[in-house]
Amino acid sequence: MYSLVQVELYKIFKRPRTYIAFGAVAALIGIIQFGLKLDGKSYLDFMLNDLSSSLEIDGKILNGYLVCYVMLQLLLVHVPLLIALIAADMISGEANMGTLRLLLIKPYSRTTLLLAKFIAATIYTLLLLVWLAILALFGSMLLFGTDDMFLLKTSYVVLLKESDVFWRYIGAFGFAALAMTTVASLGFFLSVFAENSIGPIVATMSVIVFFTILSTLNIPIFNLIKPYLFTTHMIGWKEFFDIKVNDSNEAIIGSIQNPDKIIKAAVVLFIHTIGFFVATVLVFRKKDILS
Amino acid sequence: MSSVIQVRGLTKKFGQQFTAVNDLSFSVHKGDVYGFLGQNGAGKSTTIRMLLSLIEPTAGEIEIFGLPLAANRSAIMQKVGAVIEKPAMYEYLTAYQNLKIFSALSGVSKTKTKLLQELGVVGLAARAQDNVGTFSQGMKQRLAIAMAMVNDPELILLDEPTNGLDPQGIADIRNLILNLSREQGKTVLVSSHLLSEIEQVATRLIIIDKGCKLVEGDSKELFDTSKTVVAIQTLDNKKATELLLQSNWAGQLLVNRSSDKEIFMQLDEKHLPSLHKSLVEMGIGVLSVKPMHSLEDYFLQITSTPKYV
Numbered sequence A: 001m002y003s004l005v006q007v008e009l010y011k012i013f014k015r016p017r018t019y020i021a022f023g024a025v026a027a028l029i030g031i032i033q034f035g036l037k038l039d040g041k042s043y044l045d046f047m048l049n050d051l052s053s054s055l056e057i058d059g060k061i062l063n064g065y066l067v068c069y070v071m072l073q074l075l076l077v078h079v080p081l082l083i084a085l086i087a088a089d090m091i092s093g094e095a096n097m098g099t100l101r102l103l104l105i106k107p108y109s110r111t112t113l114l115l116a117k118f119i120a121a122t123i124y125t126l127l128l129l130v131w132l133a134i135l136a137l138f139g140s141m142l143l144f145g146t147d148d149m150f151l152l153k154t155s156y157v158v159l160l161k162e163s164d165v166f167w168r169y170i171g172a173f174g175f176a177a178l179a180m181t182t183v184a185s186l187g188f189f190l191s192v193f194a195e196n197s198i199g200p201i202v203a204t205m206s207v208i209v210f211f212t213i214l215s216t217l218n219i220p221i222f223n224l225i226k227p228y229l230f231t232t233h234m235i236g237w238k239e240f241f242d243i244k245v246n247d248s249n250e251a252i253i254g255s256i257q258n259p260d261k262i263i264k265a266a267v268v269l270f271i272h273t274i275g276f277f278v279a280t281v282l283v284f285r286k287k288d289i290l291s
Numbered sequence B: 001m002s003s004v005i006q007v008r009g010l011t012k013k014f015g016q017q018f019t020a021v022n023d024l025s026f027s028v029h030k031g032d033v034y035g036f037l038g039q040n041g042a043g044k045s046t047t048i049r050m051l052l053s054l055i056e057p058t059a060g061e062i063e064i065f066g067l068p069l070a071a072n073r074s075a076i077m078q079k080v081g082a083v084i085e086k087p088a089m090y091e092y093l094t095a096y097q098n099l100k101i102f103s104a105l106s107g108v109s110k111t112k113t114k115l116l117q118e119l120g121v122v123g124l125a126a127r128a129q130d131n132v133g134t135f136s137q138g139m140k141q142r143l144a145i146a147m148a149m150v151n152d153p154e155l156i157l158l159d160e161p162t163n164g165l166d167p168q169g170i171a172d173i174r175n176l177i178l179n180l181s182r183e184q185g186k187t188v189l190v191s192s193h194l195l196s197e198i199e200q201v202a203t204r205l206i207i208i209d210k211g212c213k214l215v216e217g218d219s220k221e222l223f224d225t226s227k228t229v230v231a232i233q234t235l236d237n238k239k240a241t242e243l244l245l246q247s248n249w250a251g252q253l254l255v256n257r258s259s260d261k262e263i264f265m266q267l268d269e270k271h272l273p274s275l276h277k278s279l280v281e282m283g284i285g286v287l288s289v290k291p292m293h294s295l296e297d298y299f300l301q302i303t304s305t306p307k308y309v
Helices: A002-014 A018-047 A064-075 A078-086 A092-097 A099-104 A110-144 A166-191 A199-215 A236-241 A261-284 B042-053 B073-077 B095-105 B112-121 B137-149 B167-182 B197-199 B237-245 B271-283 B293-305
Strands: A149-151 A157-160 B003-014 B019-029 B035-036 B059-064 B080-085 B155-159 B189-193 B204-209 B210-218 B228-234 B263-267 B286-292
Touching: A002 A078, A002 A110, A002 B095, A002 B167, A018 A064, A018 A078, A018 A110, A018 B073, A064 A110, A064 A166, A064 B189, A078 A166, A078 B204, A099 A110, A099 B189, A110 A166, A110 A261, A110 B003, A166 A236, A166 A261, A166 B228, A199 B073, A199 B293, A236 A261, B019 B042, B019 B189, B019 B204, B035 B042, B035 B167, B035 B197, B042 B059, B042 B189, B080 B137, B095 B112, B095 B137, B112 B137, B112 B263, B137 B155, B137 B167, B155 B167, B167 B189, B167 B197, B189 B197, B228 B237, B228 B271, B237 B263, B263 B271
Parallel strands: B035 B189, B035 B204, B080 B155, B155 B189
Antiparallel strands: A149 A157, B003 B019, B003 B059, B204 B210, B228 B263, B228 B286
């Protein structure tokens, strides 16, 4: 198994396509950081337009923590496409090249091969998120410095002490890793049915877009299925940035407003991930390799 | 003689309508170069894919090295190497990297020097560090063979290994098969539509058509030179046929196969010189006398009038 995973990772990281995702993430983050560095004040004025008359804010609001949060909101919607580029190609790409049949005549079971491929796709996903974290969090901390984190939510504001922020990012990135692994498992599953990469990549994104629309539509009939859609729970990372308050309406350092919501979302994502993988194995074990 | 491959009643149906392989039985003995012949769509590749467990049979049994394939797949595949139809490899990797990957996947630990030596055996030492995407079809085919051989298999399955190769490449593959069999004692099953190539290497063979076995046997027995078909072209084939019918050669004339374009006779190959002499003595202007003792002729004859066995 170890050598199989090694081989799969070797193949992934020898492909030029793999680095498109890392390049795209770096370029997007670089552009946002550049824009905010040059004209961050205008951005803040626009954000705080309604509040500026009722709130007096001291300190460095546009700090690395806020910049990272802004970027995660923007990027985590698009990262699934970059994950799909690799995950949805794991089997279909091999079928397209004809190498799938060579892999399957080696002395490993189909389940072992799939597991090795899935582990490799998951490692790629995690590395992409580590890369995102390095650039978005540490890069922004370096460029913009750190301070208390001021977040503007739909109907309220959240103020997090500087010392109470970093661990929340560790939690948020950990949760994002789980969400992106679910995306990878969906791409992996769809990859079994095709003999070229384009179909599964487009299908993965279509499923995510379709489910995301259902997750965000406020139509009562859709509310019944929303809790079961993995897309509903993919933004669960934001829950790490909601803090509890005590009876005096003071923030409780180190607390999370709805930890149960995070756990529930993580369970749903985990079940989807396992479900997609098991479905992949069931389909693939019976599949005739004609490519 | 021990059987390396034993197939009984092998059947593969795709959907309800199409039967690609129908109740096929055959055996490959140790040390054989076993020719697997049939026209395009006859079921050769489907059979080979079932032997490699890439396709699940609808019915039948496959035993390799005396073990049922379905229950002993991993153990069997450790001793098998294969090239399946067109060569497939990672085009964004070099020849050396491809070989290294398949060496690792086969559970074989080989040094870089050893892998480069193996590339040298198939004539790719100078291109070892070049991306496979830049290779010609023939080079890819040679690399595919090196990849199939990387685990030093006892049984080698070659599905259409000469596809897309130039004459030199075809000759190289032929020599390689002969070397594997005679020098290294490997058992080789080779399919091809280039039947003349199979004729030169196969010790035993099977011919299939529409998924069914037509004939199986020893190559020497199947290519009995006492029944060589001869194609004759003359200046006036009609007149030549009439003269032959009146001569001592009338019994050897294949009247039904002959036409105005070509005359066919069946005779022992050793009588060819005297046939030629007689044709000249009868005043027939001979353009060519072509013995068709190749497997291709044999194959075309029996597939045109199929008698399933």
